[in-house]
Amino acid sequence: MLKKLTTFGLLFGSLLFVASAHGQAHPTATAISKLQLGGGFSYATTDYGRKANKGMTFYGDYDIGVHWGGEAEYHYTSISTPTGVSENSFLVGPRFIVGNHGFKLYGKGMIGLGRISYPPARVRETDFIFAAGGGVEYLLGDHITLRPIDFEYQRWSFQTGLTPKVVTIGAAYRF
Numbered sequence: 001m002l003k004k005l006t007t008f009g010l011l012f013g014s015l016l017f018v019a020s021a022h023g024q025a026h027p028t029a030t031a032i033s034k035l036q037l038g039g040g041f042s043y044a045t046t047d048y049g050r051k052a053n054k055g056m057t058f059y060g061d062y063d064i065g066v067h068w069g070g071e072a073e074y075h076y077t078s079i080s081t082p083t084g085v086s087e088n089s090f091l092v093g094p095r096f097i098v099g100n101h102g103f104k105l106y107g108k109g110m111i112g113l114g115r116i117s118y119p120p121a122r123v124r125e126t127d128f129i130f131a132a133g134g135g136v137e138y139l140l141g142d143h144i145t146l147r148p149i150d151f152e153y154q155r156w157s158f159q160t161g162l163t164p165k166v167v168t169i170g171a172a173y174r175f
Contacts, residue, residue: 032064032065033062033063033064033065034061034062034063034174034175035060035061035062035063035174035175036060036061036063036145036172036173036174036175037058037059037060037172037173037175038058038059038060038145038147038170038171038172038173039056039057039058039059039170039171039172040056040057040059040147040150040168040169040170040171041054041055041056041057041168041169041170042054042055042056042057042075042076042077042166042167042168043077043166043167043168044075044077044087044164044165044166044167045164045165046083046085046087046162046164047161047162047163047164048083048085049082049083049085051082051083052082053077053078053079053080053081053082053085053086053087054077054079054080055075055076055077055078055079055080055088056075056076056077056079057073057074057075057076057150057166057168057170058073058074058076059071059072059073059074059170059172060072060073061095061172063097066097066100067096067097067098068094068095068096068097069094069095069097069106070092070093070094070095071091071092071093071094071095071108071110072090072091072092073090073091073092073110074088074089074090075087075088075089075090075091075166075168076088077166078117084118084119085116085117085118085119086116086117086118087114087115087116087162087164088114088115089112089113089114089115089129089131089154090112090113090114091110091111091112091129091131091152091154092110092111092112093108093109093110093111093112093131094108094109095107095108095109096108102138102139103136103137103138103139104136104137104138104139105134105135105136106134106135106136106137107132107133107134108131108132108133108134108152109131109132110129110130110131110132110133110152111128111129111130111131112128112129112131113126113127113128113129114126114127114128114129114154114156114162115127116156116160116162125160127156127157127160127162128156128157129154129155129156129157130154130155131152131153131154131155132152132153133150133151133152133153133166134150134151135147135149135150135151135168136148136149136150139174142174143173143174143175144171144172144173144174145171145172145173145174146170146171147168147169147170147171147172148169149167149168149169150167150168150169150170151165151166151167152165152166152167152168153165154166
């Protein structure tokens with residue numbers, strides 16, 4: 001009889017402590033994909049003149065899983081054009097992400113269109129662009145992403161042969 005009471009007591013005692021044991025694993029992923037929309041200040045070195053163009057960039061990222069995503073961006077570097085020549089571009093392409101705990105490094109390869117406009121008669125030309133780049137993102141809380149640096153090397157088509165480099169600093173809102 002004592003053996004049965006001891007067994008029953010141990011079983012009952014172990015059931016009392018199940019809730020406080022935290023035996024359930026935390027979820028390993030909270031979302032399959034993430035969308036963020038943002039913007040920032042851009043500084044673009046061009047192939048003409050000694051001064052760089054300044055402007056804005058608007059971008060959207062859609063990350064699928066932990067390491068892959070896509071990015072679309074519009075560089076409007078025509079706010080300050082010391083030589084009067086402006087270059088604007090719209091690019092889209094995949095990105096690869098390393099790190100996922102508040103700090104991310106990413107690389108990207110993109111294609112798109114670029115528009116150059118130059119004086120005196122405001123001649124405009126649209127070209128095809130290839131671009132490669134990367135950057136750093138820092139997550140602040142659940143919804144804000146800081147982008148302290150984003151670098152991009154562009155290669156415009158053979159018509160103009162331009163090779164601008166664009167650096168962007170910005171922030172985004174994550175949905």
